[in-house]
Amino acid sequence: MRRDGQRLYPAGHRPSLHRAGGGHRHRAQRGGRRRSDDPRRRGAGENPARRGSAADACRLGRKGPAPRRGGPPPACGGGRGDRLRGVARRARARCLGGRGAHPHTARPARRRALGQRADLPVHGRPCRRARPRGHARRRADLRDRPGQSGGIPVNVPVAEPAGSPLLENVRVLDLTNVLSGPYAGYQLALMGADVLKLEVPESGDLARQLGAHPGLSGEHLGVSFLAQNAGKRSVTVNLKSAGGREVFARLVAGADVLLENFRPGVLERLGFGRDRLHEINPSLIYCALSGFGADGPMRERPAYDQVIQGLSGIMSVTGSPRSAPLRVGYPVCDSVGGLAAAFAIASALVRQHRTGQGAYLDVSMLDAALSGMGWVVSDYLVAGREPLPMANENRTAAPSGTFDTADGKLNIAANKQQQFEVLCEVLGRHDLPADPRFATREDRKTNREALRDELEKTLRTRTAEEWDEILLPTGVPAAPVLTVPQALRSPQVTHRRLTHRMPSPAASGGDLTLLGSPVHVDGEALVPSSPPPRLGEHTDEVLRSVGYTADDIVALRAEGAV
Template sequence: MVGLLEGVRVLDLTTILAGPFAAYQLSLLGADVTKIELPVTGDLARELSSESATHIPMMGASFVAQNCGKRSITLNLKTEQAAEVFERLIRVSDVLLENMRPGVLARLGFPWERLHELNPELIYCAVSGFGQTGPFAGRPAYDQIIQGLAGMADVTGSPDGGPLRAGFPIADTLGGFAASMAICAALARRVVDRTGCFLDVSMLETALTAMGWAVSDHLIAGREVTRNGNSNATSAPSGTFQTGDGLLNIAANTQTQFETLCRLLDCAELIGDPRFVTRTDRKLHRAELTAELELRLAGRGAAEWEAVFAAASIPAGRVLTVDQALHQDQIRYRGLLHEVEVPAGGVRGGGHGAAVVLGSGVHVDTQALGPSSPPPLLGEHTDAILDTLGYSAEEIAELHSDGAV
């Protein structure tokens, strides 16, 4: 299968998660992604959970997960020689993606104006916590900071508890998705006008745009958003329920679904109960309705009820662990998981382990999208890339000895 972004050349000047995640999505779609890293240390993600996860130094779990399908070149952009290499890379690339703090790349000698001069067709995407402008632009940010400032943490948790962060870096991944989407849109426009553009992605803003009714209810209806635990504030019965052996999410959001649920649970009398006649009634008496339903749900296990409700077109699903989720037949059938070699020993072929990474949730012409190659060793492709840029063997050796690469 030919990748949708086959032939698109991406420079990935990002670290940790949001930026690498965006570049990984482009790689899964077929782009040729070159990751630029610092000599010696590389992307900090290489060190995150390395020993406990892959047991291979410089191959941390976070790095492996977001950097398959990429090539790696090391550049010390504070040196004139590396800056010249970077210029050559810019001239032959379609996309530059970075997630430094605003102004850092400009201070290294590469503001947008200079990049556009070097390559008028270049698409430059900068991902940052707060965007390139505004009073917060220069602040550092990590996922948890954004979750708090976006109000995400405040709407997460139980009504009688305090705010909670999501159990995974949702602000980082949302920022990465927004960046990859914007880049694809810019590539589509470039087909028409042959000009590049500057994309400014704010993690704070993308987090807010993803919060759905929690934000829209406040903006449009003027409602104060509250924490609802595992209940869906917009409907009832819709939330997490205790069964005979575990938790089950049920979303009987329509009148038909509610009535079908009651009949399946042998409590059809609840349909006409004045407390539960309409959606509004059910929301007002959510606790009483939950108690009535859980009394019946206790008679069977969560998996059995899940199958019963699915057969009746009532959305329902067990609350699984991550391990259980990854081992579902549906996930295996769709080909989301991909095994890759994790190289060790400083050179390809110097020993390796195996790791399983996620592909894309998108299928193209019925085919799952997975990584085209294992995660790169630090600087693994430096010499080969320099060769394609026209550097001689002697010049490459000099770049190494001078600490530029």
């Protein structure tokens, strides 16, 4: 083993330390060659002889990653080294090719970006045409649009990022429906992945028919679909037909990731079980997201969010002792399950990039929900205390909950002794810290209802907004309880550019506003690269990219394969 910086690598080997794709600065260092001019990245115009079939790729032996070209970079020294004291690790990273690298120690010109597997050179990207993704595909008319009806500001300009999208050149086949799977695929699309949404001809994703706008649902553009599928390309494929299965096999051969949320065994019965998929593409990351996982006594049961909320115990701790069990007001299990799948895929991509090895990821929504409950579950597992519904109270502290004011609700979380004392001082209730019922944290937890009554006597003299302004400079965590429209209009959400306006794919035209990613990359918000697709909008385009001719496509349509 040899040490390089803070990491250990096998002797004679060190993986490339760079972000996928590089940025403008590094293109200049490579002589200004654009991605579309790179012969290794040509699309439909490349020499077909250089592309092997899926079967050819399966016969290729697996090879480890190539050693870094040019050997280790020279060490930084002299006066520059004197300036690196105190930040040695970060400076070391920059010298090895990170942002701001010295021109003489920058990464080599010829390098493999994430998604370009050196060990599968021919089938990894069959006939893919060069096309910008992520921020680069964002249309100019998405910027600086005026505010829209509903009062949600969406006109904050978004600057172009300095680097490439994090998942550039990663192709994802998204076979998912409704919410948990599409949400996972949407997170990957926001990070720059090329997500192909494979749908059943004529009907497509069930979410196309769901949502609060009947007109859009009638166009197979239901609000539920629009919310999670921007930045994807829609391809219709009938896996029950021979032609459709051949199309799917070609797509699998050129993919990095396959994501599905069928019940366990469905894809296998269609002829594409785990072993078959990895026979076609040994480097494939196959992520199966289901309600209960691929094994166990409940594996065959259908599951939606509310079913998982009930089986996980979430409903039992939601509400008050009188009102529980209650469903959480949004599909939390779908969201948590989707995030777990996206995280697992991103992790597997790191290994795939480093070693070329594929992965099988079995994600259970039930497991993800229990894991996401955190302290509620740990209190039982570790301390043996059964979780109970406590309405808006915090079991670990008091006063910590939701309180009445003159015009609405105010959340206060004075969990520390000092915060409680400051709260009492601001409210002018100097008697409360001296009251033996409220002297310590445990005393306050025991007498939380009495403490609430005392605090609300004063809190009801002002509005929630007034108390928010008064408490803000004191360090006591507090804020009004908002509605969803109020939250979307808040200065913080507006500043973070979480919502994005783009052209609607509906026949009536107009615009729609969608949520982006909660993550900013290099200081920039992640914007959906394109509007949600109409059903099958990109079928011909994608079929051509994997070698089908116009006549072939006509025949596939006649067969009902696409």
